[in-house]
Amino acid sequence: MEQKQQPRNDLNISGIGRMGGGVFKDVKIDGMGKIGGDIDCLAFTSNGTVGVEGSLQAESMNINGTAKVEGTATLDKMVIGGMSTFDDNVYCRSVVINGRVTFGESLKSDKVEVGGILKAKGDVQCETFSVKGHFTIGGLLNADHVDIKLNLPCSAQEIGGEHIVVRKWKSPRFWEQIQHGFSIRLKAHNIEGNHIDLEYAEVDTVRGNDVSIGPGCTIRLVEYKNTIHLDPESKVGSCVRI
Amino acid sequence: MDDDLISKKELLEITGISYGQLYRWKRKILIPEDWFIRKSSYTGQETFFPRHKIIARVDKIINMKDDLSLDELADVFSPNAGETSLRSTELIERNIVSSMTLDLYVEIQGKQDDFTFDNILCIYILEKLLKSGELSRDEGVMLVRTMEEHYGKLAGKNGELVLIRKMGVSTLFLTESADQMYFDTGVKWVIRLPLATSIEELKLKMNEREE
Numbered sequence: 001m002e003q004k005q006q007p008r009n010d011l012n013i014s015g016i017g018r019m020g021g022g023v024f025k026d027v028k029i030d031g032m033g034k035i036g037g038d039i040d041c042l043a044f045t046s047n048g049t050v051g052v053e054g055s056l057q058a059e060s061m062n063i064n065g066t067a068k069v070e071g072t073a074t075l076d077k078m079v080i081g082g083m084s085t086f087d088d089n090v091y092c093r094s095v096v097i098n099g100r101v102t103f104g105e106s107l108k109s110d111k112v113e114v115g116g117i118l119k120a121k122g123d124v125q126c127e128t129f130s131v132k133g134h135f136t137i138g139g140l141l142n143a144d145h146v147d148i149k150l151n152l153p154c155s156a157q158e159i160g161g162e163h164i165v166v167r168k169w170k171s172p173r174f175w176e177q178i179q180h181g182f183s184i185r186l187k188a189h190n191i192e193g194n195h196i197d198l199e200y201a202e203v204d205t206v207r208g209n210d211v212s213i214g215p216g217c218t219i220r221l222v223e224y225k226n227t228i229h230l231d232p233e234s235k236v237g238s239c240v241r242i
Numbered sequence: 243m244d245d246d247l248i249s250k251k252e253l254l255e256i257t258g259i260s261y262g263q264l265y266r267w268k269r270k271i272l273i274p275e276d277w278f279i280r281k282s283s284y285t286g287q288e289t290f291f292p293r294h295k296i297i298a299r300v301d302k303i304i305n306m307k308d309d310l311s312l313d314e315l316a317d318v319f320s321p322n323a324g325e326t327s328l329r330s331t332e333l334i335e336r337n338i339v340s341s342m343t344l345d346l347y348v349e350i351q352g353k354q355d356d357f358t359f360d361n362i363l364c365i366y367i368l369e370k371l372l373k374s375g376e377l378s379r380d381e382g383v384m385l386v387r388t389m390e391e392h393y394g395k396l397a398g399k400n401g402e403l404v405l406i407r408k409m410g411v412s413t414l415f416l417t418e419s420a421d422q423m424y425f426d427t428g429v430k431w432v433i434r435l436p437l438a439t440s441i442e443e444l445k446l447k448m449n450e451r452e453e
Contacts (some may be wrong), residue, residue, distance in 0.1 A: 143261070194260045
C-alpha cells in the first residue's frame with residue numbers, strides 16, 4: 001500500500017557517488033558507489049564496486065563487479081557474476097553464483113546454484129542445492145536435494161536432506177597424478193539423508209536408508225537401514241545395519 | 243534433565259520418520275531451532291531433542307500433514323499471534339467459542355465489534371477452563387483482566403498461565419516459565435497451562451472453518 005503512495009525513482013551512479021539509502025525503482029551502479037543506509041528497490045544492478053552499509057531489500061540483484069552488504073539482505077532473485085560479501089543473514093528465493101560469494105551468517109533460499117565459489121560461516125538451508133564448483137559451509141547444509149559435482153575441494157560441517165548425491169566432475173588431471181594431496185574431496189563431519197550416493201568423500205559418519213559408497217571415500221562409520229553398496233576402492237571403518 | 247533427552251537416531255526409530263522429513267521440518271521451522279541440542283557422545287557429536295516435546299510435536303505433524311500444507315503447519319506452531327480479527331457473530335457462528343463465554347467476556351471488557359487474535363485467545367482459554375470446571379466465574383473475571391493487561395508482554399514467547407489456591411483464596415499469574423517456582427506447603431497448583439498449546443488449538447480451530 002505504501003509503495004503506491006510513494007513514487008519510486010531510479011538511482012544511477014556513474015563514476016563515484018554516495019547515497020544515503022531509501023526507496024527506489026531501479027538502482028544501477030557503474031563505477032564506485034556507496035549506500036549509507038537501508039535500501040529498498042526493485043532491481044539492483046552493479047557493474048563496479050558497491051557497498052551497502054545497511055540492509056538491502058530488492059526483487060532482483062545482479063552483481064558483475066564487487067559488492068558488500070553489511071545488513072540483512074531480502075531478495076527474490078540474485079545472480080552474482082563477480083565477488084560479493086554479505087555480513088548478515090540472507091533470504092533469497094533463487095541464488096545463482098558464478099563468481100565468489102561469502103555469507104557471514106546463514107543463507108535461506110529455495111534454489112541455490114553454484115558455478116563458482118560459495119562460502120558460508122553459518123547454515124545454508126534450501127530445497128535444491130546444486131554445485132559445480134567449490135563451497136565451504138561452516139554450519140549445516142540442509143536441503144531436500146543436494147547435488148554436488150566436485151571440481152575443487154569442498155567442505156561442510158554437516159549435510160542433511162532427502163537425496164544427497166556427490167560426484168566427481170572431471171577425471172583426474174595433471175595435479176592429481178603428480179601428488180595425491182591435491183586430490184579433490186568433499187569433507188564433512190556428518191551426512192544424513194534418505195538416499196545417499198557418495199564419491200570421493202571424507203566423512204566421519206554417514207547415516208541413511210539407502211547408502212551407496214563409490215570410489216575414493218574415507219568413512220569411519222556407515223549406518224544404513226535398507227540397502228548398501230560399497231566400492232572396493234573406498235575405505236570404510238565399519239558398516240552397521242540398523 | 244539428561245533422562246529427558248532423546249537422540250536423533252532413537253527419535254527416527256520410535257516415530258518412523260526419515261532423515262529427509264526431519265530436515266525438511268527443520269527448514270520450515272516446524273521444529274524450533276533450540277530443540278536441537280548438540281552434545282558429544284562416544285560416537286562423536288550427536289544431536290539430541292527434549293523427549294516429550296519432540297515426540298508430541300512429531301505425532302502432531304504426522305497427524306495433521308494430510309490436511310494442512312507444511313507452511314500452514316508452520317504457522318500453527320509459531321508462537322506469534324495470527325493476523326486475523328473476527329466479529330462477535332463470526333465467533334459464535336464458526337463455533338470457536340460459545341455465546342455464554344462471549345457474554346461473560348463482554349460483561350467484563352465492555353462491548354466491542356472486532357476481536358483480535360489475542361482477544362479471541364483470551365476468550366478461548368476462558369471457555370476451556372470454565373468448561374473443565376477448574377475455574378470459577380470470579381476467577382474467570384480475574385483471568386480476563388490479567389490476560390488483557392499483561393498478555394501483550396508475553397506475545398511471541400512461550401508463556402504459561404498458572405493458578406494457585408491457598409485456603410480458598412486464588413491467585414492467577416502469567417509467567418514465561420513456571421519450571422522454577424516453589425511455594426509453601428499450603429499452596430495447591432490448580433492450573434498450569436502453557437499458552438502455546440492453546441494458541442495451536444485455537445489456530446487449528448480457526449483454520450478448519452475457513453476451508
